[in-house]
Amino acid sequence: MRKGEGKNIDFIRNGVYNLWRLFYCAMYVVNQEKCTGCGTCIDVCPTDAIRIRDGKAVIDMACVDCGACPRVCPEGAIRKQPTGSPAALGAKRD
Numbered sequence: 001m002r003k004g005e006g007k008n009i010d011f012i013r014n015g016v017y018n019l020w021r022l023f024y025c026a027m028y029v030v031n032q033e034k035c036t037g038c039g040t041c042i043d044v045c046p047t048d049a050i051r052i053r054d055g056k057a058v059i060d061m062a063c064v065d066c067g068a069c070p071r072v073c074p075e076g077a078i079r080k081q082p083t084g085s086p087a088a089l090g091a092k093r094d
């Protein structure tokens with residue numbers, strides 16, 4: 001392998017991985033129109049990733065994808081969305 005070739009391969013591999021993550025990975029997001037702010041999802045979250053903000057639940061980057069919150073939400077407000085979707089990109093750690 002020629003000098004610098006390894007770096008180019010790493011650059012391409014990282015780029016492909018990041019694109020894959022952005023468009024094909026998914027994370028849990030709360031539908032703000034359906035959420036009633038009941039707080040049931042907060043009680044089951046093992047990583048304290050859910051907060052009530054302006055009366056609605058929001059999930060931040062501490063989510064470890066355990067899948068507990070969508071199972072208990074009485075409104076069916078929690079769904080997985082692509083990481084690159086506007087709803088998912090709004091997730092941040094408080």
Ligand code: SF4
Binds near residue numbers: 050065066
């Ligand atoms: S999927 Fe699990 S870790 Fe993520 S927000 Fe829901 S309960 Fe918390």
Ligand code: SF4
Binds near residue numbers: 036038041042073
């Ligand atoms: S359980 Fe559902 S309705 Fe209740 S706060 Fe969480 S997302 Fe909103």
